[in-house]
Amino acid sequence: MAAEVQMVLYEDDSVQVQYVDGSRLQLSPCGSEFLFEKAPLVSAHPLEQPERIRQRTHFVISTYREQLQRALDFRNSFATCPFLSESIIPSERKKHIFIDISEVRWPSLDMDDRMICMQNGTVKISSLDGHAYLCLPKSQHEFTVHFLCKTSQKPDSSRVLSEKNNHAKKDKLIEKTGKIYTNESLSGQRLKKKDNALHCQIMKSKEPLEKKSCVNRSEGREALHSLGTKHTYVYTWVKQRWCVASCPDEWKYPLSLALHFHSKISNVSGIDVNITQSRILTSDVSEERGKEVSVLPRALLLSCPVPHLHRWNFCDSLSQRPSDEEEYSYPELVKVVWYKGITYRLTHKNMNSIEIYPGDGSVFKSEGAYFGNYFTYYSIREGSGEVS
Template structure:
């Protein structure tokens, strides 16, 4: 049986595991289903699809039981809701507690009888009822709950990564931050203006009871030294790759990466969860800018390059610094050929004009109070349209347009002859209006009709 090389827990609580022989295992967000992808033989054609086995976790066969058990242990250590199945939990790990408790009472800070200390410095704190406990390492930066070199391609924020015995734990609030646990009780924490530019190292020395603290720059990492338990350069580079994946995910326009099956409330309309368009501007000779309710800004430039960034519109401009609205220090550039590049907003290099244009537009938009941002769309887009009445208007306008000679001057004479049998009131009305003014008015009407048809087609969807 191949050993695990890398295990990743994503924000939706799904798990991806890669093994030494190239096989893969995926756990669904709720943990109730898994997909095992076998490693293809060396003689397999590159275009041939690998063999995949999909089963319910509760009914896993003995061939994959151990892999699924270890994947579930990794998931349950940090997932919001653990998946516990009696059929796959070993008998020695089962405890029969004939009570149902939803709250746990912990001892007070000045109580010492419920805390035990091991020789390695690990602290174990037991609840007052004895049914739960917390395990803290010597550094006290990480805890485990008991009642975790390739691209991260899954379009979801990463929560925990286990790789070569090292655990990477991430938090996602206003920014992405990461902590690295090499396994010896020490910890690296990401620091900097947008988190990830610097890493601070905290180490507890068991002999002297003193804590060592160092700060490393991502752009100037130290070389590996013989005798070290781990490579500082490798750890921080791996953490930087994870942070960049999370930045790309947050800059994605899919808008649905947080919608998970088991987290969905019954009866809730998914369309109400997805963000709404707050502001759309067409800037001459520059491009088209759009701002969404999830603080995502998307810009399409005339040369085909698109730029996406996050901007916080929630707080008023008077109470924050000029650049504080830039909630994520990264921007995503997409080129006309489909290639993507992640750049730092403060160091855009050759793409400075793109970043400057979008940030300037966001600053002007931020001058408006948060309550007014939601009403920035043109009034015509916020009205409740009556499809029947608008279709009737379109039919009338189309009839006037077709009989005015604007679309086809040659056939206008034939239309005038055919219109002789129309009602006398209509002929009098058309002849009384100046031909030039009618032409100008109908041209404008034609443009309005195109907008109306566009809005009606969207409303039907």
């Protein structure tokens, strides 16, 4: 299995992955389809097109399962709505829950038991129900949020049809059970009307009937119970990474708690971890206090309603092509790039900017109106916990 060299997430949440052996994978924006392009053979003719395999994500074969799973994990870490196919999620990451989790409640400012500071200085805020938690590192440029999310479901029409079928099965079982009780009561009334001379004979003939009806009742109850247990939801933990400066609405309140707790710890310990940007962000998100309930992101559907709109154009960003050749360029803006362990996050909203995360806790952030005009380097001083 070839290792990844580069993974790119575009603004439309499509993903392109390039591997060491030259093969490539592209994931549709909705995540429901993928295209795998095999590496060209050394002996292949220059005009020979590489072999391509296009499949539905939910029905991926074992050959591409691991590569597709890693590509989806990368996509779900930075996309607004995850795509979670139950067929490719490892069994150890699945959780069967009987309730529908659609929102979480966060603690108030005075509930310090839900806010902890770990040894590396990261502040962790946990929801009251334990279904989500947010982690904010010392640098306070990026935060991660973990939450339970229901796996991707079939379209609504299929769900409605399956629910109708389940209700019909339940109605039939209830009707069957009711008939058993009705037959018992009718047989009892008829027995009472019989002569006393035939009473003993009738009672003897009734014994197997009662045993049979009891068996039928128990079978009916077991069938009803089995139908009830089938209505469990499959959940999995989803990890998302967000920039503090562009925090989504559903995470603004827990982020404000984390920033407030960071400030509280720094005041007690005497360590100045609040950089100028963090002070501004703290004042911005402080207005979110009081909104303790967050609506969790929902996973996308298993199938896409418009698969014909998927475009399978690879952008060969690693090749040394002349700058005037744009026929193979991807029409979407780049949002996140992972290259050999280093993450590059690009922002195109108010001002174009780029943040570089080498993976050691430090951050390079571009300053100025253009990408890379100049960079500011933020690092954590070992032993002191200060941000420089």
